[in-house]
Amino acid sequence: MRWASERGLPIHRIPGAGRGSVYALTDELDAWLGSGLPDDGDREVSPAAPAKSRRWTRVTAAALLAATTLAIGVYAWPDAPAPDARALLPENGQAASIYVEARADWARRTPDAILRAIEKLKRVTAIEPQFAPAYSALADCYLLAREFGSLRDVEAFARAQTAVDTALKINPDHAGALRARGFIDYWWRGDRAAAARDFERSLALDSRSAQTLFWFANALIDNGDFDDGMRRFSEARLIEPASPAIAADVAWARWSVGQTAPAKQALLDLRREHPGLATVPDYLSVVALSDGDVAGFVQEVEIMARLRQEDGISRYAAALRTASAKDHLAAATFVIDDALAEVEAGDRQTLAWPAFVASAVGDRDRLLALLRKAEARNELWGSAGLRRHIAARWGGDSAIATLLRRRVAPSLVRAR
Template sequence: MGSSNRIDGWKAIGGHFGRDRTTVMRWAQQRGLPVRRLPGGKTGTVYALRDELDRWAANQTNLNEEVPDGLTETQALPVATPERSFWARNWRRLAVVGLMGLAIAFAAGTILMSRVASPAQTPALPSDPAVSALYLEARDAWAQRTPASLTRAISLLTTITRKDPGFAPAWAGLADAYLLSREFGITPDAEAFPKAKAAAETALQRNPELGAAHRALGFIAYWWQDDPQTAGRFFRKALTLSPRDAQTHFWYGNILSDNGQHVAGLRELNTARLIEPGSVAIQTDLAWAQWSAGEDAEARQALSQLMQVRADFPVVHDCTSLIKLADGDYVGYVQDLGEFARLRGDPELIRHATALRDDLKTGADAVQRRLMQYALAEIAAKTRRTHVWPVFLASVAQNRQQVVNLLKAAETRGEKWGEAGLTARIARLWMDDGEIAASLRRLKAAPVE
């Protein structure tokens, strides 16, 4: 869930920093701003990667200093290598030193470059222009977040890892693509998580300092391995390495919110939104986090606005369906679930939603029975990992005995729950019931941070 990492053209690159095109052209020539040509593009066709620009900016000082005017786009385009960055930063000093000083400076530069070119440093793009073009296409496909685009991203990234197996970002991107593919019904969890884990671990073998790979392993630790504390460590490492990576703030905010650490979760999600204010995915999950935190009015308003501008985004309907069910609105739930299933393109979910729509002709009790049967069947098949959902269903139906029985089954299995949005509603519905409240406390997962 996020937008493209690529920025095209001098004007857009300037906009990333809140500056004009001339300023970033100056930075490219004199400060080594990592700007590149599109493979096969014309002279003035350039692009940059957001995370690379942010890493560069974090190491700069006094970006407001004045430099001479008169640069052209061709002159401004650097060769984005350690050598280019070194000479661009030190040209004034080198111009006034004598031959001995130049020799010393050159030696220092050689030492510096040998450190920068260590195995932990991965280039932003593959060295082969054709493979670079495939990688950029793959990242754009991943950012579109549709079943078709994610399938395309996985195919492209798999090809890139074969053509350039040493390029760590392609392996991290493949992990990301597999993780999103499960959310869109393309790949089942049992297949997606192991493949994503293998890809992320391969990325770290190629570059142990690649933040995106740590992020993917944090996501896996939380959502697959039920280990929130390990997940937190991975995410914090990722943010140390890439402090302005919107996707990392986004996914970290998700797990914090799911874990019930609402202040921290909203902090991270709002940070992600500041970095990528146009991301519908971030805005949607921020609204869900608000609902989970009890900020009902704000969440409903945000989702309503998103529905008006991006009714084609599946996750919006997923969120609204659950909120309606929490209100006891079975009709609204079935309608929104059906739209979510259609947009997601998941045949099994479409069949389930269709059956629920037929049940509405009989009444809400028939819908409730089917939902419970389906949820328990998923637990038996191990495609649903905890009893949170059936306990939520039983709570909405006000079936206390069923709630108690399901909670006991969850404790017997040693489950530890996140799902803070649903568990908060369960707790609210049984706020005066000491037995249920105690069970919910015992099932609470360890904190992420």
């Protein structure tokens, strides 16, 4: 209570009568820790500082992390022990301070902050090369960098894989590294069996990780394992009930299963509550396109570009606006051609997205051509929401239905 009032400890109160209950979000705690430890003068300690000062910095950071982790653990899972703080931070005091700052940058989820986190984590691994969590965190950052446009997929996944391999060589049972490997297995390699094994092993080691539950849920939903995906989302929300990122992806999951109206309303509500959340216009752009609203699609892409402020997305949005000024078919052609270029460059794994765009604007000839190309490439698609929409629109078309059924991947649940 004192830290909340005097130091801005980020806690949230659960409404209702009776004894007050609170919870905290791990990302907000990371950011709070990175904004300044109890004595800011000792947060950055040079290698030449007295040994006593370096030890004090590490103990302070460890105590804060242990205290906040314990607070979350007691509230969410009363029977689970708190992690040993010594396993959470490097032994070296300077490395510990840099690591906490890097995790805070990671939690901010902005392109610049992610790049800062990467550089800081590299410094940590240089100081303490046997600290597995730093490599695991590096993998997380590389995976986020591709999402925020800082790195191309090929480069981001390759770097993340190297970081994961290093972390698991140091500690084969590091839950965070296994989670990151599961992400790579699913979204890059398309190895569903390996992804399921890695996600579940990670959860067996750390069942309270909202991030792991979140990523596993997204993979399950994308693959079409809707019941299991929604269950994992529910578990993640029990741990972080106020996380807007999880709420946005739950709304996307609802759209994927066909609950279009409530999903769209949930995303619009999130926009009002969290206007800076870039995943909202990203998802709303697809929802608009699925309704045949090309103008709405273009508008949402432009909103996303303004929020992310990345050169690549800004150029894409501007080119899309120019194409849409001609007509809707020109806009769709631009999106499809851009996606095909990404496939050729190795930045996109399947033709599911351009096929969805062709379907959304009613271009049967282009859709059939893309489906036949996917057949020749022996593609198996996740993108269950996109597949569902194509199937619903062309349900009476046997040629499209047959080719689309062949794209369905095996269950991620049964794959393990």
